[in-house]
Amino acid sequence: MESGRRHRFSRRFWAWAGAVSIRTKVLGIVLALVIMLGMGVTIQVRAALLSTLTERLQAQGISIARDVAARSTDLILVNDLYALHQLALETQANNADVRYVFVLDTEGRILAHTFGEGFPMDLLDANTVGPEEHHRGVWLRTDEGLIWDVAVPVFEGQAGVVRVGLSERGMRQTMRAITSQMLLTTGLVSAVGTAAAGLLTWILTRPILSLVDAAKAVERGDLTRRVERWADDEIGDLAEAFNAMTESLERAAQERAERDELRARYVSGVIAAQEEERKRIARELHDGTSQTLTSLLVGLRTLEGTCVREESRQQLEDLRRVAVQTLEEVHDLALRLRPSVLDDLGLPAALGRHISEYNQRHSVKADLVVHGLGEERLPAPVETALYRIVQEALTNVVRHARARHASVLLEKRDGCLRVVVEDDGQGFDVSTVGRDSRHLGLYGIRERAELLGGSVKIESEPGRGTSVFVEIPLDESPSGDGAETERERAPEKGGAA
Numbered sequence: 001m002e003s004g005r006r007h008r009f010s011r012r013f014w015a016w017a018g019a020v021s022i023r024t025k026v027l028g029i030v031l032a033l034v035i036m037l038g039m040g041v042t043i044q045v046r047a048a049l050l051s052t053l054t055e056r057l058q059a060q061g062i063s064i065a066r067d068v069a070a071r072s073t074d075l076i077l078v079n080d081l082y083a084l085h086q087l088a089l090e091t092q093a094n095n096a097d098v099r100y101v102f103v104l105d106t107e108g109r110i111l112a113h114t115f116g117e118g119f120p121m122d123l124l125d126a127n128t129v130g131p132e133e134h135h136r137g138v139w140l141r142t143d144e145g146l147i148w149d150v151a152v153p154v155f156e157g158q159a160g161v162v163r164v165g166l167s168e169r170g171m172r173q174t175m176r177a178i179t180s181q182m183l184l185t186t187g188l189v190s191a192v193g194t195a196a197a198g199l200l201t202w203i204l205t206r207p208i209l210s211l212v213d214a215a216k217a218v219e220r221g222d223l224t225r226r227v228e229r230w231a232d233d234e235i236g237d238l239a240e241a242f243n244a245m246t247e248s249l250e251r252a253a254q255e256r257a258e259r260d261e262l263r264a265r266y267v268s269g270v271i272a273a274q275e276e277e278r279k280r281i282a283r284e285l286h287d288g289t290s291q292t293l294t295s296l297l298v299g300l301r302t303l304e305g306t307c308v309r310e311e312s313r314q315q316l317e318d319l320r321r322v323a324v325q326t327l328e329e330v331h332d333l334a335l336r337l338r339p340s341v342l343d344d345l346g347l348p349a350a351l352g353r354h355i356s357e358y359n360q361r362h363s364v365k366a367d368l369v370v371h372g373l374g375e376e377r378l379p380a381p382v383e384t385a386l387y388r389i390v391q392e393a394l395t396n397v398v399r400h401a402r403a404r405h406a407s408v409l410l411e412k413r414d415g416c417l418r419v420v421v422e423d424d425g426q427g428f429d430v431s432t433v434g435r436d437s438r439h440l441g442l443y444g445i446r447e448r449a450e451l452l453g454g455s456v457k458i459e460s461e462p463g464r465g466t467s468v469f470v471e472i473p474l475d476e477s478p479s480g481d482g483a484e485t486e487r488e489r490a491p492e493k494g495g496a497a
């Protein structure tokens with residue numbers, strides 16, 4: 001219980017002490033020490049001074065009163081009141097601490113005093129001394145402060161009593177002067193200490209602050225930042241370690257960038273080759289296989305006309321149907337490999353064709369909305385990339401989504417092309433995609449978009465459908481027959497899409 005409280009206290013203390021800067025901590029420690037030392041010494045000195053000065057005042061009072069008593073004996077005996085009065089006045093004048101002197105006879109009547117006109121009668125009984133006593137001193141509280149009143153018998157009490165009052169005001173003044181001197185010294189030492197501590201912490205924290213600065217720059221991605229080694233101490237070692245770390249980070253970043261660049265070139269080459277190959281096979285199917293099949297069909301029809309046997313005619317009819325079906329399949333295959341409409345009429349038309357075939361072939365119903373694109377043609381690499389992206393996203397809907405509807409939005413806005421493919425299917429956990437090397441579709445979508453400087457965002461949650469957002473910046477250079485030029489360049493660069 002007790003240790004728990006102590007633990008909590010120390011945690012709170014460190015939370016508080018840790019929240020302020022090193023400079024504040026050092027300044028605080030220096031100031032607290034100087035002020036504590038100054039105050040302690042001042043209090044000690046004041047106490048010692050008070051007791052010494054009080055003792056001296058008391059001794060001085062006794063000695064003055066005894067002196068006046070000795071000198072007034074004869075004057076009382078010869079009843080020389082004038083001289084007695086002079087003696088009292090002289091004694092007061094000679095000592096600044098003496099507030100009053102008065103002499104009483106044995107009956108307690110006042111023989112001489114220094115009060116001028118009005119003698120304060122209550123003073124008479126404030127202090128008395130017996131004849132056998134040496135002296136008696138008491139502290140009297142008056143309007144002027146404390147008065148040390150000493151009574152000394154004259155001629156062993158046979159001639160009267162001398163009373164002397166000494167004020168402690170002088171003593172207080174001395175104490176005040178010394179105290180203010182000491183406080184002034186404390187203040188001066190505090191100021192010098194603060195300045196010295198400020199300089200020290202500046203020297204100490206400067207390299208640390210420059211390290212913090214550099215670390216923030218590294219966090220922002222500036223790996224070229226280095227810090228200066230200020231001194232050969234621990235902070236200097238830290239600076240060196242920091243520089244070594246940023247150097248190796250920079251090297252690693254450079255190597256990564258080179259690797260990325262190589263990979264991008266490789267991927268772009270592979271995609272270009274793939275696109276070329278698809279084009280070639282599509283052309284081959286169209287120009288070669290389709291033509292051969294068409295010739296076969298024509299031949300079969302001619303044969304059918306000349307054939308007389310019903311059985312053979314039936315067989316020829318069947319063969320012709322097979323040939324027609326094969327021709328359609330070859331045509332479909334050629335279209336899927338590389339639709340010529342993409343090259344001839346552009347992306348919206350090619351997507352429209354693809355979606356209508358998709359709707360015929362699958363139970364999922366897809367629709368296409370195009371915004372902001374007129375008759376203008378887009379750069380060939382962008383058209384190819386977006387066509388393949390939509391193709392893959394729609395294939396995924398059929399294969400994985402169990403959706404009833406899918407929609408494709410193609411939009412040109414703010415110098416960017418956006419494509420969104422959405423479905424109302426079962427969705428999936430996006431965070432798991434990309435860990436399995438067997439799934440390349442979404443990876444390919446991302447690759448194609450990134451090769452054109454674009455980005456891909458996939459939003460999906462199990463049970464809530466999937467949306468694939470693709471954004472590709474458009475280089476707004478004048479098009480016109482530029483589109484054609486792009487089209488011709490497509491095989492080397494366009495395939496890169």
Ligand SMILES: Nc1ncnc2c1ncn2[C@@H]1O[C@H](COP(=O)(O)OP(=O)(O)OP(=O)(O)O)[C@@H](O)[C@H]1O
Nearest residue numbers: 396397400401425427428438439440441442443466
């Ligand atoms: N529209 C979608 N609805 C539900 N799940 C999807 C959808 N699209 C992708 N997925 C999930 O993401 C995974 C990765 O898709 P990806 O296209 O990368 O690979 P794949 O389709 O499995 O294989 P392939 O490499 O042939 O495309 C899929 O296996 C599927 O689980």
Ligand SMILES: [Mg+2]
Nearest residue numbers: 395396441442
């Ligand atoms: Mg896929």
